Amino acid sequence: MASFRDTRALVEGAFMAGITAMLGLLGMFIPPFFLVISMLMPIPLAVLVRRRDLKVAFLSLVVTGLLMMVIYPNPIQVLVMFIQFGPLGLVLGLLYKNYVSAGHALITASIVSAIASIIVITLGIFVTGLNLDLIQSALNESLNRVFTTYQEIGYPVPADQQALMRTSIKTSVLLLPAAYLIFAVFSTVLTYMVGSKVLKRLNYRVNNLPPFSQWRLPWYSIWGIILGLLFLLIGDKFDFSVVKIIGQNLLTIFGFTFFIIGLAVVVYYFKQLQLSKPFKIMLTVLLILYIGFMYMAVVLLGLVDTILNLRRPIQKKDK
Template structure:
């Protein structure tokens, strides 16, 4: 019986390793498929942890890494892909296996995703030599060539507009880490949802996320804003550029997170509005059209809900 169980585990591990390697190679060879591939990659590993155990999943992960290294010519790209999906897949599998509540599981998975993102950024800086300063210099050089072409064509770009474009590019480059982590967090959320659906199709019990209108951050999430603001102010005051950039990225990342949860508050109250369907559709249309103008208001709404729980049912005693 033990031999049969071990054989089944080996077969499962080999199959999942092959499936993961195929998904990874599709993402690396077909760039438009990369985001979908990154989102799906941790799922076979998570399913393997849930079906078998962590040991089998780790062995399968090693086999996957070997296959990817053999079949793809750039080991660094393979390593980056491995760092993105490997730890996340193992952690998701353990979370599914131990029936951790969906909210806590998503927080844990998001922390792993953030750490993986930071590790990938550090690897890119140390090994490849990619840095924000080098990227900014390259973009400035490209803009200078474009400005020169316009000048030769008799359509000079005003100096004020040139300066504005350079400042915009500088800001965008400095905030790239926050954008990268935010995209990875979105991918992780989708991965958790899809993984849960896959496991339920395989007749495994999995805790599901609540409806979007019920999503709410714990109160201590406000420390993200506080830490980001503190780093930015200290870096700006004492001319510590690195600390200032870290503060900016932390602020942008948590502002985006609170924006998502502010949207959850809006959806909750939208569902509570007792209006005819045409009026509700018109209101929804206006919200979608003007959401960019209300970005900071939605962020503030998410922040206030985190602190005061705006969606808490009002009891007669409170009235």
């Protein structure tokens, strides 16, 4: 009987490996599908851990990697996808299996995803030799060709606009690691939500995420901002460009994180307002239109809420 169960588990693992490999290959052969694939790839592994165990899921992950290596001509790209989504699928499965609360599960999965992203970025730098300076140089060369073209057709770009565009490109390139990490964490949140739906359809118990208006961060999350400012100041003071870039990326990542929490606070109090529906719609439209101007205010709101829990007094009053 045990042998039959083991065989059945291996067959299920092979089936999940086939599904995962198919998803990965689809994402690599058809790049527009990659955004959706990045959310779906960890789910078969997570389901396998929940239904069976970590050993079967790990073997399935190895088979997935071998299948993709055989079919896809670029082993480095396969390795990158393997690192980015394999550990995340295994960890999500363990979180589901141990019925970890949704908040703690998301934080844990996001940390795993962030570590995997850092490994991928580091691997890309060592293997391809590509770095932020090379990317910036390539973009500046392209920009120079654009400026030359405009000059030749009689519409020269003013010097101040050229300088502004170069500065914008430099800033954007320096913050690419932060953008990649933010995307990875955002994808992880969606993966957790989709995985929860799948497991519920399979009649497994899953902890639901709290309403968005109740999303909070632990108080020690403020250390992300503190470290970002510290790295930035040290980099500026001693002219350590790498340290400064790390500080800028940390501030970008945690700034966006506290922006999300700030939006949760806004949504919470928005629900408490006794206003007509048309007026609420108008306020929502204004917030969306002027979000660029209000970004820092919402970030500060999220930061203050993380320290003081601005939503706690009303919650107690309602009880």
